[in-house]
Amino acid sequence: MKLGDGVEQAIHSVTLLAALPAEGVLSAAALAEFYGVSTSYLLKHLQALSGAGIVHAVSGPSGGYRLAKTPEKITLLDIVLAVEGPEPAFRCKEIRRNGPKPLAKRYFKAPCQVNAAMLRAEQAYRQALRAVTVAQLIAEVKSDDDGSIARRSCAFFDQNMRQPGSKP
C-alpha cells in the first residue's frame, strides 16, 4: 500500500497557501520551487485540489493559486481524497464467486466478510484523517517556530506573491 508523493506535496502546498496574505496568489512554479519538486507534477495535484474546491485557481499572467476556503474547513481527508481519488485502498474482485461449482447467487447478496472488514479499517483511517484540519497543522508548526519558519515564508512571499487584482 502506497500513497503517491503528491499527497505530501499537496498538503504542504495547502499549508503554505494558508499563510498567504489576502488577495495574494502563488504560481505552481513558485510552490514547486519552495518545495523543490517538479512543477508539471505539482500542477496536476493543484488541479485536483482545485477540482475538489480546496484551492482556487486564478488564471491570467498574474494568476496563481490561493485557498478556496479557510484552513479550519480543510481536513487532511479532503486533500488525500482530492489527490488520490475516492476509491478505498482495498478493492474486492469478488473472487469468492470464482472456481469450481460456484455457489448460487443468493450467497453473494451480502458483501463478503473480508471486504467488509477491510472497509471498516479504511473507515478508521479516513476518520483519523478527517479529524485533522489544516488549521490544526499550522498551529502545530507555529508552536514549534521561534519565528524563523514564518520569516522564511514571508521572505518567499515578498519575492513570489502575485496580486491578480492589482495593476501590474
Added chain:
Amino acid sequence: MKLGDGVEQAIHSVTLLAALPAEGVLSAAALAEFYGVSTSYLLKHLQALSGAGIVHAVSGPSGGYRLAKTPEKITLLDIVLAVEGPEPAFRCKEIRRNGPKPLAKRYFKAPCQVNAAMLRAEQAYRQALRAVTVAQLIAEVKSDDDGSIARRSCAFFDQNMRQPGSKP
C-alpha cells in the same frame, strides 16, 4: 492509495486453509483454482505468507500449504503486512528541507507535523486490522452459511487435499 489484488487472495486463501482437516495441505495450483486466480501470482503471495510464519510450506510431490498457527492467532494486519510489506502508506520525502534559503538543521529534528498526522492515521488503520482475526472472519461466514459454503469446501478438499505424511 491502492492495495494490490494479492491481499484479497491471501486473506481468502488463509480462510480456506483454516478449514482444512489436520495433516492436509493444498497446492498453490488448487488454491488458485478455487479462487479463479493466476497460480504464479498467488504463489508469490503464499511465499510471503510463509515468510511471515502465517502458512507453512510442505515441499515434495505431495506438498502444499497449511496454516502455521491457529486462526485465532492470525490477524488481518499480519496478512496485509506480509503481502504488502511493512512500510506505511505515506512516505515523507522531507520536502520541507527543500527550496530557497533552507532552515537550519535543528528545525528538522522533530518529525514533520504532516508526516506525524499521516502516521497517526496509519496507526488507526492498522489497529482496526489488528482487531480482526481469521477466526472471527470464519465465524462470520459460518453464521451466514446454511451448509452450502461448508459443503462446497469439503467437496473441493475431497478432490484436492494432499496428505504429505501418508503413503502415496
